[in-house]
Amino acid sequence: MTSTREPAFGAADGEGGATIAQIAELAGVSVATVSKVVNGRSEVAVETRAMVETVIREHGYRRQKKINRAALIELVVHELEGAYAMEVIKGVDRVASEHHLALVLTELHGRHTPGRTWIEGVLARRPTGVITVFSGPTPEQCDQLNSRGIPFVLVDPTGEPGHEFPSVGTSNWSGGLSATRHLLDLGHRRIAVITGPPHALSSRARLDGYRTALDTTGVPVDPELVRRGDFNIADGLTHTRDLLRLADPPTAVFAFNDSMALGVYQAAHEAGLRIPADLSVVGFDDLPPAQWAIPALTTVRQPLRDMAAAATDIVVAIANGEPPAQQRLVLATELVVRASTARPRS
Incomplete structure (x- = not known):
């Protein structure tokens, strides 16, 4: 005979999950401490923060019915040099402006994973959504964004994108x-x-x-x-x-x-x-x-600009409670023939 133990609380979907008070009890810390972690406040010891995040991952976090989001889109790029980043910024800004959203820009200086200070800042700002380009959050950061109801989309992901989070790529x-x-x-x-x-x-x-x-x-x-x-x-x-x-x-x-x-x-x-x-x-x-x-x-x-614009459309739609029509959007490439190719010398 086997038995299964039901989890103490439901999934972190905004309706199930543990309240801040329940998380505090499970983690053995104060309600104020959990509140600081949930809201990305920095004045929490690393070990305590990790313990609270573990409880949130295991039991979920019951968010407020109405999420107070700032009118911001967080855009993360691996580097700003060159025209690649500018095309992405213009694509995001095109859609963000239509929705009266401002941009917060983070450069990873060639890295492909944001650091701890980045996620703390995002949780504190509570943006409408996050877009990462040729980079991506760590699994732990993904959990943190998901548990706080902050949607994010990957653009031109470096690795094979999973099915849990939307992504926009090209052929x-x-x-x-x-x-x-x-x-x-x-x-x-x-x-x-x-x-x-x-x-x-x-x-x-x-x-x-x-x-x-x-x-x-x-x-x-x-x-x-x-x-x-x-x-x-x-x-x-x-x-x-x-x-x-x-x-x-x-x-x-x-x-x-x-x-x-x-x-x-x-x-x-x-x-x-x-x-x-x-x-x-x-x-x-x-x-x-x-x-x-x-x-x-x-x-x-x-089509980098169109890829970035599509990602922003998806983020805004998710923030408004509309699930994306597809998790993986792939836009077409096109060969543009100019003057740098010709038949080889015989």
Whole structure:
């Protein structure tokens, strides 16, 4: 005979869960202490805070029927440098302004997970919602946001997004496929790629698209032509320098973002090569500077501004009690052919 023990309280869904007084009793602390933790106040010892958060995770937190939210959208980006972040900010601001919401911007300075001070600030501000771009909260931070009724959406997540929280991405595999097919159709067979970091879902998907295009054409993948980058200009420069020193160098380079493509341009210039006469180049993103490169860059358009706007629409809808129509929204990419690609020399 087996028996199951019912949890003391219901789930943290805003109706079940434990009250602040019940959480205080379970954790062995005062009601005031629990209130401070729930509201993101900083004057609580680390050990005490962790104990209270554990109780909240285990038993849930019975929130007030009406959640008093500030007219704010919290936007978290891994770094602010470059046009990528500006496209995201413009997309979020477009929708936030329609709903009279202000932006609070957090830069992670290249990291992909916010720190403890960030989550404390968010809990204290009680924003309408949180959007994280190419980054994401830790599981514990997710629990904290969820238990306080603060919706959040992932944009261009670095890892495989779960089904618990909404995310907005783009068709990276199709983008990698179309970029590589374009070069193959021009007659290129020595096509190098400079990828993003292996932990990035977008990079892995683009690489899979590249490999699929080669495989369906009967062109073997040459490991010498696959170089790992980190989505910055310096990687495009360094890897292309090395690629051009090969005994059988590539006739084309597919860089997994526009920044690395600019590094490819610089390396070609140093080597006395002309683009596209001597080397074809394809990027990814189609950020505004791509069309002003000399020659204008052929690239895969990733609709960053629309992705950010869609994420903001979802956050606002959830805050208004409307569940999202789908948890994973994927917007289409588009190959934009400009002047940086041509047939290889015979």
